Amino acid sequence: MKHLLPRDRARRSLNGRPDDGGSGQMRDRSRIAVAIVMALYVVWAAAFIRVSSVSMPDGTRAYCLFDDAMISMRYAENVVRGRGPVWNEGERVEGYTNPLMVAVMAAFLLVLPKAWAVLGIQLLGIALMLGTALLCLRIYDRISHPPLRAPPWLVMAAVLAIYTLSFWSLLGMETGLIALLTACAAATAVSRDDTDRRIGLIAWLTGLLYLCRPDALLIGLTLGAPLVLSTTSRRFRSASRLLLPCITIAAAHLAFRLAYYGELLPNTFTLKLADVPLRVRLHDGGVFLGPFLEGIIPLVGLALYGMAHTPSRSRLMLAAPMAGLVLYQWYVGGEPWAYWRIMGPALPLMAALACDGATLLAARALPTPTQVRVTALVIAAMAWAMAIHNKPFLTEALLLTPFQEAVLNRDRVLAGYALREVTGPAATVAVVGAGAIPFYAERRGVDMLGKCDRDIARLKPDLSGSVSWYGMTTIPGHNKYDLYRSIVERKPTYVETPRWGRQDLTAWVRQRYVQVTYNGARLWLLRGSPDVRWEMLRGPSGAVMGE
Numbered sequence: 001m002k003h004l005l006p007r008d009r010a011r012r013s014l015n016g017r018p019d020d021g022g023s024g025q026m027r028d029r030s031r032i033a034v035a036i037v038m039a040l041y042v043v044w045a046a047a048f049i050r051v052s053s054v055s056m057p058d059g060t061r062a063y064c065l066f067d068d069a070m071i072s073m074r075y076a077e078n079v080v081r082g083r084g085p086v087w088n089e090g091e092r093v094e095g096y097t098n099p100l101m102v103a104v105m106a107a108f109l110l111v112l113p114k115a116w117a118v119l120g121i122q123l124l125g126i127a128l129m130l131g132t133a134l135l136c137l138r139i140y141d142r143i144s145h146p147p148l149r150a151p152p153w154l155v156m157a158a159v160l161a162i163y164t165l166s167f168w169s170l171l172g173m174e175t176g177l178i179a180l181l182t183a184c185a186a187a188t189a190v191s192r193d194d195t196d197r198r199i200g201l202i203a204w205l206t207g208l209l210y211l212c213r214p215d216a217l218l219i220g221l222t223l224g225a226p227l228v229l230s231t232t233s234r235r236f237r238s239a240s241r242l243l244l245p246c247i248t249i250a251a252a253h254l255a256f257r258l259a260y261y262g263e264l265l266p267n268t269f270t271l272k273l274a275d276v277p278l279r280v281r282l283h284d285g286g287v288f289l290g291p292f293l294e295g296i297i298p299l300v301g302l303a304l305y306g307m308a309h310t311p312s313r314s315r316l317m318l319a320a321p322m323a324g325l326v327l328y329q330w331y332v333g334g335e336p337w338a339y340w341r342i343m344g345p346a347l348p349l350m351a352a353l354a355c356d357g358a359t360l361l362a363a364r365a366l367p368t369p370t371q372v373r374v375t376a377l378v379i380a381a382m383a384w385a386m387a388i389h390n391k392p393f394l395t396e397a398l399l400l401t402p403f404q405e406a407v408l409n410r411d412r413v414l415a416g417y418a419l420r421e422v423t424g425p426a427a428t429v430a431v432v433g434a435g436a437i438p439f440y441a442e443r444r445g446v447d448m449l450g451k452c453d454r455d456i457a458r459l460k461p462d463l464s465g466s467v468s469w470y471g472m473t474t475i476p477g478h479n480k481y482d483l484y485r486s487i488v489e490r491k492p493t494y495v496e497t498p499r500w501g502r503q504d505l506t507a508w509v510r511q512r513y514v515q516v517t518y519n520g521a522r523l524w525l526l527r528g529s530p531d532v533r534w535e536m537l538r539g540p541s542g543a544v545m546g547e
Contacts, residue, residue, distance in 0.1 A: 070435025
């Protein structure tokens with residue numbers, strides 16, 4: 001009797017007959033296992049959210065997102081209060097690039113108190129992660145070959161084990177929403193539906209991706225383009241079907257921007273890219289991407305094995321978004337945070353491809369590939385791949401050490417609440433983190449790094465290396481500043497820090513500001529300012545505490 005080739009073994013059941021998908025009892029066990037994985041993730045995510053929260057002096061707990069997400073929350077709050085999508089009332093500066101996420105935040109703020117709305121966004125992050133994992137399970141089911149498949153719970157676990165994606169999703173960034181829409185578009189792309197229908201649905205999903213963040217447009221286009229190319233006799237019509245909804249949504253958004261903000265591009269584009277030479281961006285992008293590419297070698301290796309073993313358009317489509325996003329990240333010069341925000345939404349697709357490749361590799365490697373043996377090898381391979389990817393974040397992911405943002409959250413939330421109590425409504429706050437402090441203080445802001453300040457965003461970037469980490473020359477979004485303008489000329493009531501990059505105004509600030517501690521927050525407050533409630537800061541002797 002001839003031995004089955006590895007590919008044939010992977011496509012047949014152990015008795016040689018095609019498998020019908022298993023008994024009802026096995027399906028029930030599979031559903032229970034998936035439910036257990038989801039429940040374990042919810043427990044871990046709840047613990048993560050607690051770590052990111054802040055214990056307040058009065059015994060209550062305050063919640064906080066990543067600071068950029070808190071900027072979006074401030075825009076959303078101003079929308080709800082009838083001030084329009086602005087950071088400061090009356091100042092029309094587009095300091096956000098995620099209008100769909102701002103709209104979602106506004107919906108939460110409409111029905112919940114602001115502190116609970118923040119928690120609501122974090123809980124939404126859990127739902128987005130679970131939805132993404134379920135869609136990736138559907139994708140895996142479409143590209144894999146029965147009967148020897150990775151168990152569904154393992155595919156779910158692989159997606160939910162992507163720590164960096166959970167990091168952004170649970171801290172309120174648009175990354176989780178982009179990941180869900182990406183998985184939805186990918187599931188549509190590899191489905192068996194009519195090609196025109198798939199292209200049409202992907203087109204509208206691409207429009208939503210654009211509203212999440214303009215660069216996410218790449219994801220939809222890389223998923224839709226192969227389908228357009230497959231319609232050899234009607235490519236123009238198919239291309240129109242793909243592009244028309246995207247162009248319509250982008251044009252409507254551009255018209256709004258021109259009418260409301262008076263600009264062709266968002267302020268963040270000017271801040272991060274204007275006047276930064278291409279050679280600097282390519283250097284920094286390469287330096288930034290190095291650790292990421294090193295960390296996904298096992299995932300990519302397993303995915304490539306599956307693509308080589310069983311070539312298909314579906315597998316190529318699933319890999320395309322990651323390739324496009326890596327090239328984009330290289331072009332723009334990296335990010336301030338090595339948590340792979342741009343590439344994160346494509347990682348679940350790579351996890352699904354890696355599960356498929358690991359299963360095919362195990363079936364080929366084993367002399368007699370039973371389901372139990374194949375599953376054991378796939379578990380080992382995926383555990384290794386995810387451990388390599390998560391290695392830089394292991395203690396954070398295990399909640400053994402707080403992540404840096406949790407420490408910053410504590411300081412900024414305490415400062416925001418304290419400023420709301422000890423300053424009047426006319427006070428101004430100068431910040432380098434333009435999210436949590438202005439949001440909780442409810443005071444007019446001075447954005448020292450220019451995300452919400454058009455004049456700062458148009459300055460020449462500091463390329464001296466003074467604002468640099470990870471071995472990069474400069475840091476996008478953090479390399480334009482003028483502390484003399486922000487502090488000396490404007491004399492804000494509160495200053496978060498007197499130093500940034502090459503500028504140090506500590507001596508000047510110490511002469512004109514007093515540092516006080518109130519309810520655990522250390523505050524630089526303008527001496528003699530009528531916008532400070534000094535009576536709340538006086539000790540038993542009548543002197544201002546800290547003076």
